[in-house]
Amino acid sequence: MLQISYIRENPQDVIRRLAVKNLDVKGIVNQIVEMDQQRRTLQKQHDELQAEINRISKEIGILFKSGQKAEATTLKERSSELKADSRSLADTLAASEEELNKLILQLPNLPHHSVPAGKNAAQNEIVAGEGDLPVLEEGALPHWELAQKYDLISFELGSKVTGAGFPFYKGKGARLERALISFFLDEAARAGYEEFLPPLLVNEDSAFGTGQLPDKDGQMYAVNTDNLFLIPTAEVPVTNLYRDVILTHDRLPVRNVAYSSCFRREAGSWGKDVRGLNRLHQFNKVEIVQIAHPDKSYESLSEMRDHVASLVRKLELPFRIVRLCGGDLSFTSALTYDFEVYSAAQDKWLEVSSVSNFETFQSCRLKLRFRDTDGKVRLAHTLNGSALALPRIMAALLENNQSHQGIRIPGVLVPYTGFNSIP
RNA sequence: GGAGAGAUGGCAGAGCGGUCGAAUGCGGCGGUCUCGAAAACCGUUGUCCCGGGCAACCGGGACCGGGGGUUCGAAUCCCCCUCUCUCCGCCA
Incomplete structure (x- = not known):
């Protein structure tokens, strides 16, 4: 499969070179670039949420050790809420990744520059x-x-x-x-x-x-x-x-x-x-x-x-x-x-x-x-x-x-x- | 096929549910010492993703066979799968 980083940075090159194989991949490449952007946005949101949860969990541990049970319980609730958000985000992210992957797998390898164009x-x-x-x-x-x-x-x-x-x-x-x-x-x-x-x-x-x-x-x-x-x-x-x-x-x-x-x-x-x-x-x-x-x-x-x-x-x-x-x-x-x-x-x-x-x-x-x-x-x-x-x-x-x-x-x-x- | 044990970083091998990406040893890399080398000592040493930066790098997330679950929090607890080892059976 082609590397997503390459498609992202060189979409026109991918389109041009696959034309040598008589393929028009303009639509699919554009879709990939778009979905990749979406995926990265989701990933960023998810990572930030996860970072927050990790921070809270650590804090709860410290509070328990010092015997501050009430504060810990409050944080627990907060964390549970975030956890629910995080799960649904993770599901969306996974779905987005899967869809993106399917698209990428449809693209064949790019022909070497010396490959002559031709149908058969x-x-x-x-x-x-x-x-x-x-x-x-x-x-x-x-x-x-x-x-x-x-x-x-x-x-x-x-x-x-x-x-x-x-x-x-x-x-x-x-x-x-x-x-x-x-x-x-x-x-x-x-x-x-x-x-x-x-x-x-x-x-x-x-x-x-x-x-x-x-x-x-x-x-x-x-x-x-x-x-x-x-x-x-x-x-x-x-x-x-x-x-x-x-x-x-x-x-x-x-x-x-x-x-x-x-x-x-x-x-x-x-x-x-x-x-x-x-x-x-x-x-x-x-x-x-x-x-x-x-x-x-x-x-x-x-x-x-x-x-x-x-x-x-x-x-x-x-x-x-x-x-x-x-x-x-x-x-x-x-x-x-x-x-x-x-x-x-x-x-x-x-x-x-x-x-x-x-x-x-x-x-x-x-x-x-x-x-x-x-x-x-x-x-x-x-x-x-x-x-x-x-x-x-x-x-x-x-x-x-x-x-x-x-x-x-x-x-x-x-x-x-x-x-x-x-x- | 039956019974049991196990799977942790390049390898070996620790790891009370909470600053564990993970002790320690070996190996690797860099350095000190040396004419040079060895030894010794010091330091360093995983992969992937996201963000920032020309870059060195910095911040965040994920990963302790694979997949689910419990929990505020899992390498650690539970379930399923795969593989490895020991014993028994069968067998080219």
Whole structure:
């Protein structure tokens, strides 16, 4: 969430920058500024009343000690009256705060200055690209057919046992999946990330902290009896490690990595382009998270971008990096780079990573702060990125490396798979 | 699942219902001493909100796991919840 102090002091900036996301927030911003003023007035009144009550209470204590019972009783009555006023004021204040909060939560993050205006993915900006597009032999197959032909993945068994979007990986398919996870984790460790293996279920506070709640609960699987949610990404448990934490400045940037299964209901997005591994309800992902000093967070973002690029490069997959335009940027992000990998048989660019700087948007909710060199406590910046999401990488690997001899495994993975091709 | 104990500042650990935001120790920071360091000694040391000030800071409010309640007044009393520990049972 945006900081109220920022909205209060820079309402025009908020309006202008959210226009890059095609949002007209003039009305809501004005309302927020007004309600904030009202809230502060109420708070002031309440504090003053409370101060008076505190003063009287102390006095009563002194009077009792010196045996002046009559005076004490008079003051007691006075205090009781004030207490009633104070309670009703406190109720109004709480209501006012709640309403204000609801409004603030409706505002998405402000896009970074470099974010291009635009309505949708068509206006995204391709900022880099690498690798030659493979030329496939005659009769090349899409990955879902390769998966069947080489008995690597069974979508049918997944449907039988669970439902659509929950595949079984089998034999060399399972081994390749595991190899990719290990490879990604090892690469992250080499780059200085500390590994975590997080819980796959989180509580409400955590889901709120990273922004899944209050609005996006429809995208998560919920375990209602225990009020827990299956994580849509390891970002949720890992970032929430630092909820309500004040870090010392010398710990920044924090670099964490976590592998986890991810669970997404994908409500409303089920349609075309979802064949095979393109879109799943459960999938594996290795996620990198950084917590950075506000002055250094864009250095962190570049570092993460370079890390992800190196992974795709080592896997010998052609890729491009896209800077999301305002309209395509997520609610919480200030700047996002998407990585797309070319999947040859489908002739499609598949999104395999999304690297974002959230600046203080998450940390404001999380109360994730650090003590700066001057001793001041301030909000840290949070960043995360997929490094990488497995299914589409698997799809591109299978499709791009197929030949009549079978499927070739990229060299970097061979130590992990124990085989260099799937014949 | 059953029985009991507990949750206090960065950590450890006190705290008769009334000058308690909280003793004390450790740690941290600043200083004295020293060529320097250690030791010793002195001082300082939480977060959030509101108001004032360019700022250092000053004044007020809130916070002793979370939420309610009793009371003029709650860290202290009562209720609910969460978590931790010990014992028993069950279990990968």
